[in-house]
Amino acid sequence: MPDGPPGSERLRAPERVMCLENLGRMFPTRLSFLRVLTRRLHAAAARVDRSVWSVDAEGYGHAVYVVEAGRETYSLVAVTQALADEDRSDRVIATSWDAAFVLYDGVPDTAETRRIVASVPLQEAGRFTERDLVLSRANKSVRFFSHVVERLRNGQQPDPELLVQTGYLMRTTAVYGNGKFGIAAWERIADRPLLAGSFMAEMLAVWLIRGFTHDLAEHLGGAAIDANLKRHLGVGNATGLGMAPFLVSHPMLIHRWFSAREEALERACALPDLEGNTLEEARDLARRVAAHLTEWTVGDPAAMAEIEVLKDAWHDLSETHFEGGSASVDRRHLLAAAPGATEELVAAFLIELAGGEVDGLSAAFAADEAAKLDPTMSCAALLALAQRDWDWAVGMDWETPEAAAVFWYVSEEKLEPRLGSRVSDAGAELETPLDVARRVAALVADLPESDLSLAEFLLAHPQHRDAARRVQTAAALPFSEIRDNLIGGHVRPTDLLRAKLAMFGASKFDPKSDLWTRITLVQGAPLAGEIQSARALDWWLPSMEAR
């Protein structure tokens, strides 16, 4: 039986980390992309200037924000328009929004600003240029937005309780990057210090959009929002199935993300016991986590029950290790003692405490290579790898309807991923290939235990090429695959969304069904004027109470 890749035995087992249940419990960490972005902005002593504010008394018009970070300059062009209540929808099939945005490469001149202002409300129906790096749109959280404006007009500040409940003035419904609708391909910005890595341009756009939402509310309210309240106003987001297939179609990059996270956890656990100042710092952070969990309320009873379990477990853990007078806490023991539902929160907590010991690991996010097949491998060697790493898939009874109860597909309407029931929905013959486990099982069923090269085997079985490549890739890069059946009746796409959104840096996950979730981004993040302060470095799991 072959061994795993060198060094992988130090990390948590990939089958434990990468199963859907665990992915659905993930939290942002200091390696999350938004945290990486704010550290880079801080390091570059970035400055944001609102160079254009052409917004009327009703709140409609456009604005331009210019951010300078070292030698790089980008601009957010924001456009707002009137939108009838009946047209306001977060669904992907919507065609108009309260606000639309482009992150622009450099500073747009008058003609470029005019072009963007005219085209950006069209979103997918428009066509953009390589100077445009990110395309996005957002809708108001109408009741809360109105509340904030009314309060400001009356010389009052927003109700903190309501602010905690909602967390944002607007929510984005899509943030497009990497070449979509004509905007720049990722390679064009891949070597820029601020934007190198995964989704950094998108994160910069979101951070700037958040500042615009603050300015719009203050413009309409005629007064400033208190900075402590304003900092807690992030950007909401409604995320559906659109981003789920990415985790399957980019195995090399996914390995980079999750192996860096696991390496960070291992380094965090290997640090000396928490004592003295480090114990005090951990105690403060544990209290912030408790406050954050208290402020995290959602409408779905099952999701709320899970948060309550987490809250209770965190309380017990804090009492035992941080509030009970312990003089020393073994970090690895803290992780090992965490009950199942709490483990990912403790992992993120330990990574946060590790600080600069782990921040450099985010450099690994800067590449996205294609997986390669080694056709010289023998069928027997591939079979051994499959039996070692994919036993859970190979041993599954694929004849039962439950094993393949659902299928993923692309809808003609918006060219977006959707999920259907194999029993009741049409289109299963056009299934998107997210059935990786089933295809690996099919490969193993046909694979002879012989010296025949994979190249020769695939002449007769070309349909197995993807599964063979995935088995090889997962053997070398163990965090490259979701270790679960994505077409099973039990699948909850929100587990996939949670893992990816946590990598982005999202918090306050608020699942509305198994298919989509609301989240909050950049809540607690530094405001534009604070990016050069220490706040830029310390905003994990923020809370109003602990601010």
Added chain:
Amino acid sequence: MIRTLPEIEATVLRAGRGSGVPVAQAEDIARAARWLAAAGQMRGLDEVARCLALPRGSARPTRWVASYVFAPGDPALMLPAAIDLALTGADVRLRGMPRALTGALIACAPALEGRAVRAAWSGRDATLSLGPRGREPHLSDRSAQVDLPVWAALTALAAQTYVPASDASRDGAGAGDDS
């Protein structure tokens, strides 16, 4: 029409799948199409569209005695298979295969232990062998001008992977509204 490199790759991937090419081969051809566009070899995209439009056949060589000979059939299946075999050190011959697509697939294929596949062309035929990787042309990161008929052919094939909208599909979209 102007299309970005990610748009070209994504559309060719869907076109490949829409035309019945297995996903791994469709991914390889999509990356090759992106490479062709980045290298400015836009006529190669026409080869890609024409290959994908062919009826699906077999990946098997036409004959294999002293060498593996791949004659015109289904290049979308045969070319990845031929390159795989060449990487094992086998003697591989191509007869009448699309030259630009072959070159792009070879350029995107892995090098094993420093040895990459190379093609020696004689007219419309080529012999594949292993050797140091050839010099790569300048690859642009800019958008490319794609011929309208080529793009129309690719998008028509890609559309064969789409499921028409229905109430059920809208319910399956996620990201709905709430109060």
